Amino acid sequence: xxxxxxxxxxRDFKIGGGGGGSLRLLHRLLGRSKxxxxxxxxxxxxxxxxxxxxxxxxxxxxxxxxIKMLSGVLVPTAGxxxxxxxxxxxxRKANAGSIGVVxxxxxxxxxxxPLRDSFKLLGAVYRVEPERLQRNIALFTELxxxxxxxxxxxxxxxxxxxxxGDIAASLLHDPKxxxxxxxxIGLDIVAKENIQQFLKQINREKKVTVILTTHNLDDIERLCxxxxxxxxxxVLFDGSAEGMTERFGGQRYxxxxxxxxxxxxxxxxxxxxxxxxxxxFSIHDDKEIASMVAAASERVAxxxxxxxxxxxxxxxxxxxxxxxx
Amino acid sequence: xxxxxxxxWMSFKNRKVYKLNVFFRVCSSVLxxxxxxxxxxxxxxxxxxxxxxxxxxMLTYSVIASIIRTLIPSDFHYDISQRVQxxxxxxxxxxxxxxxxxxxxxxxADLLFGLVYVVIPIAAASLLLFPIGVPTGAQAVWFxxxxxxxxxxxxxxxxxxxxxxxxxTEVGGFGMIKSTILEICxxxxxxxxxxxxxxxxxxxxxPFQGVFSIPIxxxxxxxxxxxxxxxxxxxxxxxxxxxxxxxxxxxxFNRLLVTTGG
Numbered sequence: 001x002x003x004x005x006x007x008x009x010x011r012d013f014k015i016g017g018g019g020g021g022s023l024r025l026l027h028r029l030l031g032r033s034k035x036x037x038x039x040x041x042x043x044x045x046x047x048x049x050x051x052x053x054x055x056x057x058x059x060x061x062x063x064x065x066x067i068k069m070l071s072g073v074l075v076p077t078a079g080x081x082x083x084x085x086x087x088x089x090x091x092r093k094a095n096a097g098s099i100g101v102v103x104x105x106x107x108x109x110x111x112x113x114p115l116r117d118s119f120k121l122l123g124a125v126y127r128v129e130p131e132r133l134q135r136n137i138a139l140f141t142e143l144x145x146x147x148x149x150x151x152x153x154x155x156x157x158x159x160x161x162x163x164x165g166d167i168a169a170s171l172l173h174d175p176k177x178x179x180x181x182x183x184x185i186g187l188d189i190v191a192k193e194n195i196q197q198f199l200k201q202i203n204r205e206k207k208v209t210v211i212l213t214t215h216n217l218d219d220i221e222r223l224c225x226x227x228x229x230x231x232x233x234x235v236l237f238d239g240s241a242e243g244m245t246e247r248f249g250g251q252r253y254x255x256x257x258x259x260x261x262x263x264x265x266x267x268x269x270x271x272x273x274x275x276x277x278x279x280x281f282s283i284h285d286d287k288e289i290a291s292m293v294a295a296a297s298e299r300v301a302x303x304x305x306x307x308x309x310x311x312x313x314x315x316x317x318x319x320x321x322x323x324x325x
Numbered sequence: 326x327x328x329x330x331x332x333x334w335m336s337f338k339n340r341k342v343y344k345l346n347v348f349f350r351v352c353s354s355v356l357x358x359x360x361x362x363x364x365x366x367x368x369x370x371x372x373x374x375x376x377x378x379x380x381x382x383m384l385t386y387s388v389i390a391s392i393i394r395t396l397i398p399s400d401f402h403y404d405i406s407q408r409v410q411x412x413x414x415x416x417x418x419x420x421x422x423x424x425x426x427x428x429x430x431x432x433x434a435d436l437l438f439g440l441v442y443v444v445i446p447i448a449a450a451s452l453l454l455f456p457i458g459v460p461t462g463a464q465a466v467w468f469x470x471x472x473x474x475x476x477x478x479x480x481x482x483x484x485x486x487x488x489x490x491x492x493x494t495e496v497g498g499f500g501m502i503k504s505t506i507l508e509i510c511x512x513x514x515x516x517x518x519x520x521x522x523x524x525x526x527x528x529x530x531x532p533f534q535g536v537f538s539i540p541i542x543x544x545x546x547x548x549x550x551x552x553x554x555x556x557x558x559x560x561x562x563x564x565x566x567x568x569x570x571x572x573x574x575x576x577x578f579n580r581l582l583v584t585t586g587g
Binding site: 013014068071072073074075092093094096097101103106108110112113117120121124125126127 | 327328331332335338339342343411412413415416418419420421422579580582583
């Protein structure tokens with residue numbers, strides 16, 4: 001079942017000129033210096049229940065704007081957004097009850113009060129029955145290891161602790177869909193792994209559909225079954241994480257360091273790429289490797305050989321480059 | 326617990342975190358009362374005519390005006406503006422609550438807080454230092470009702486200023502205009518009956534007097550019977566229309582809201 005449908009979604013921002021502040025009133029009244037910027041430009045995708053989707057793209061690509069439209073905070077300029085069959089902006093309250101949102105750079109927790117108090121308030125706001133709330137708090141406290149700081153004022157928490165608190169807070173009402181906007185930004189490796197483990201678990205056990213924006217490559221590798229890559233408001237890639245690897249530099253290479261290579265007389269295996277004294281051969285099947293090495297070493301002196309695995313950094317770089325083109 | 330009441334309770338607890346702030350709020354109120362008392366005593370001592378009410382009533386008037394000033398929500402537009410500026414407003418707009426009601430119940434915590442931690446000390450201080458009359462029976466009930474309606478008007482005015490942040494982000498200037506108009510046109514400093522007749526007539530049609538002049542006049546017994554009913558009616562109409570306007574503009578401005586980044 002598709003839980004999210006996005007169809008030809010467009011969002012423009014009017015960027016007012018003349019700086020901020022009250023003077024913008026004059027500019028607006030005079031209708032001057034308004035420029036229209038298309039932040040989301042004809043995006044379409046559907047997301048199935050239980051998916052774990054990485055929503056990727058460089059800064060300013062339109063990721064957060066899409067998430068704001070999915071959570072009903074921003075109204076689309078054109079196109080259709082449906083979350084569990086409802087248009088989020090029109091049915092903001094109903095939609096809010098079935099989704100959880102974490103904006104990694106903001107907090108929905110009460111700064112000066114203990115974490116536990118924020119949980120209780122959210123329980124009341126989302127009308128979660130007291131027993132279910134207690135159960136969820138206990139469960140998340142255990143999974144996210146929050147026991148040590150549940151009664152500490154949020155302003156005294158470390159970033160990693162606060163982020164765990166924020167993620168738990170967004171799940172107290174058992175939402176069907178969880179939007180995470182950079183939940184691992186600025187976290188150390190331990191906090192990051194704890195959160196990744198947790199997200200994997202709620203996706204698997206509670207069947208929560210997760211949409212995650214991130215710049216952390218290991219988030220993608222460890223968590224995302226599917227990747228949607230956007231840039232300048234457009235979808236550049238939409239498919240499985242393996243599909244992405246295959247299509248963009250997914251190739252594995254046999255790399256030989258040689259000397260005295262002459263392209264004109266070469267009659268060995270086809271060369272995919274050449275970098276100075278390195279020869280790159282595409283590997284389609286592991287069985288080829290031995291014969292390739294043998295064939296190459298008959299023709300040139302081989303000093304070293306390595307097999308290059310696809311690296312997700314390279315793939316992302318390629319995708320970014322695709323956006324620039 | 327009901328979501329909105331839970332919100333009021335949380336805001337109340339949150340308020341208590343900064344207790345020193347309260348102490349200074351009380352101090353500034355007491356200071357203002359002392360100054361106004363001196364001014365009015367001097368005015369009455371100068372033998373000016375047409376002052377309408379007795380000195381004792383006038384002194385009571387300024388004490389009650391000072392108390393109301395500390396209780397009405399007058400600056401939460403800064404919070405809204407700041408949340409629009411940082412983009413945190415998306416968190417408020419994303420929740421399954423009415424943004425208007427949410428803001429109202431949050432500011433209500435300030436009222437509760439003010440009643441407990443500001444009004445009681447001031448009332449105690451003024452009873453000891455400069456005794457004022459206290460209404461009883463029905464008059465007290467109508468005063469409280471009138472005060473609550475005035476609270477509704479003051480809330481709506483500040484909320485409307487805050488909403489402008491959805492369009493302009495920074496609303497400090499609008500807030501200052503609102504505060505000045507409210508201070509002058511509401512009878513907070515100078516009772517409306519001391520204004521020129523023409524000006525007083527206009528001011529009596531506007532919402533501002535509903536915040537100060539009407540409740541205080543009921544308190545000192547200047548507004549009674551039919552005139553009091555008329556005053557309460559006017560307050561009710563203004564409070565309801567301003568709240569309705571706030572809700573309509575919220576829906577319109579929400580569509581125009583632009584939040585970029587993170």
